[in-house]
Amino acid sequence: MKKTILITLSVLLIPSLYAACPDGKTYPVTLTFDDGPHAVLTPRVLDILKEEKIKGTFFVLGNHFAGGKANPSNKTSYAILDRQKKEGHYIASHTYDHVAHSKLTPEGMRANIMKSNVLLKDYLSPVLRLPYGDGSFRSSNPTTQKKNDMVMKTIKDAGFKHVGWDIDTNDWDAKKRPTLLQSTLKQICSEKGGVILFHDIQKYTVDHLKEWITAIRKEGHTFVGLEQFVPEVLKPLPPEACEIDGKPKVIKELDDSVKDVLKKIN
Amino acid sequence: MKKISAFTLASLLLTNVACAQAPVFTSLGNSGLNVFAGVKLEQKGMEPETYILEISKDKLASTKIPMPAELEHREVVALFPAENNMMVVLSQKTAEQGDKPQFHSYDTAKKEWKKLAESDCVSFAKLKVKSDSVTFTCVETDKKGEEVETQKTVALKGVKLSKPGDITLPMVKAENDNLSAELMGDAFEWKQLKVGLNKKEKIFTP
Numbered sequence: 001m002k003k004t005i006l007i008t009l010s011v012l013l014i015p016s017l018y019a020a021c022p023d024g025k026t027y028p029v030t031l032t033f034d035d036g037p038h039a040v041l042t043p044r045v046l047d048i049l050k051e052e053k054i055k056g057t058f059f060v061l062g063n064h065f066a067g068g069k070a071n072p073s074n075k076t077s078y079a080i081l082d083r084q085k086k087e088g089h090y091i092a093s094h095t096y097d098h099v100a101h102s103k104l105t106p107e108g109m110r111a112n113i114m115k116s117n118v119l120l121k122d123y124l125s126p127v128l129r130l131p132y133g134d135g136s137f138r139s140s141n142p143t144t145q146k147k148n149d150m151v152m153k154t155i156k157d158a159g160f161k162h163v164g165w166d167i168d169t170n171d172w173d174a175k176k177r178p179t180l181l182q183s184t185l186k187q188i189c190s191e192k193g194g195v196i197l198f199h200d201i202q203k204y205t206v207d208h209l210k211e212w213i214t215a216i217r218k219e220g221h222t223f224v225g226l227e228q229f230v231p232e233v234l235k236p237l238p239p240e241a242c243e244i245d246g247k248p249k250v251i252k253e254l255d256d257s258v259k260d261v262l263k264k265i266n
Numbered sequence: 267m268k269k270i271s272a273f274t275l276a277s278l279l280l281t282n283v284a285c286a287q288a289p290v291f292t293s294l295g296n297s298g299l300n301v302f303a304g305v306k307l308e309q310k311g312m313e314p315e316t317y318i319l320e321i322s323k324d325k326l327a328s329t330k331i332p333m334p335a336e337l338e339h340r341e342v343v344a345l346f347p348a349e350n351n352m353m354v355v356l357s358q359k360t361a362e363q364g365d366k367p368q369f370h371s372y373d374t375a376k377k378e379w380k381k382l383a384e385s386d387c388v389s390f391a392k393l394k395v396k397s398d399s400v401t402f403t404c405v406e407t408d409k410k411g412e413e414v415e416t417q418k419t420v421a422l423k424g425v426k427l428s429k430p431g432d433i434t435l436p437m438v439k440a441e442n443d444n445l446s447a448e449l450m451g452d453a454f455e456w457k458q459l460k461v462g463l464n465k466k467e468k469i470f471t472p
Binding site for chain 1: 310311312313315335338339343359360361362363364365388389390391405407409410411412413435436452453454
């Protein structure tokens, strides 16, 4: 009887000893990495995730695969995708070029999304993250909001669900690095867990990733896959993601279209 | 029943208050005549709203300077006092990575904004300020996976910065003559600004 009471008390008390959030709770989080793959750094991220038994999501940029599998210089990039897939991670689109989509026309947007889809169709989940999350936020300015609505409609029409983030580590920002871990832990509590944004092209991130994972776990939080927050990630890529009017889109046409749009912006 | 309804209402109200985060200071500048502080209001799912708070030396009173449309969602990263009633604003979109920082001038007398320049340095903490330029110590990761620092200079035409020197961001304190300013609270979530003039001190909130 005494033993049962002790066990029950331990089960009730131990989590609260580790719970760092002011509400006394711990939360599930998922790791996402943008802008890769990086030939040297992404494999190091994969080693850490394997060691820590964490399933991550990689939002890859299509321009790392210019010319597709026919281009011999893409061998390493595609090998990284093969490893990510084999080790159970999700691979999703971050579009082709890292541009602000609210500055593009719907045609330009579609081209920048489609070009990645054609190159990476064997790997992608039907979820997508826009560079800067641009267009996915609501704005108090009606003109900006109108553009944002257009961006999100284009994403939906292309067969994707947009995935943003709940916790922004700002791992790319040199001036915010000293407070990165503290800020991340604080956001996990205020957002009640969720999607964490990292970049697997930053040396600083890769050098500190293991330490941050340990710190997050020490607070009692748990690592889960993206499917816990976005079940759509488990679905296959729909045909419309690589086709226009039911026909496969030719990469050459998209090349010209994207170049044209980028020329206008610059 | 009445008690339950009141409790429910209070809970709903508290939930709504919790969703809208309080505005925070993001940067600081001091011309010796005025203190300027960048302010950001973030709400989940919304573009951040930004503005600048100006505190005048003569009255120690604050005035809100609204941003032009092109800057309303950009974080004010640094503020540089300039000659002829000018203030130069360095801004950047901080959601995800890759946005190029921009310089704008603000004429405090004419209340006019003007875009001056853009830098291709995305990540930085150290700045070298000269009267007509700002040099970024740019932190980048190369293809080999090594971190490298490069110097990138941006010329600022049409303005003359009045306080040259080396700056490490975030700038939490700024002194100019007998006017002092200090951001208080957690880094990048500063909720108070202490402005001192001679022996007088006043606390401002965004």
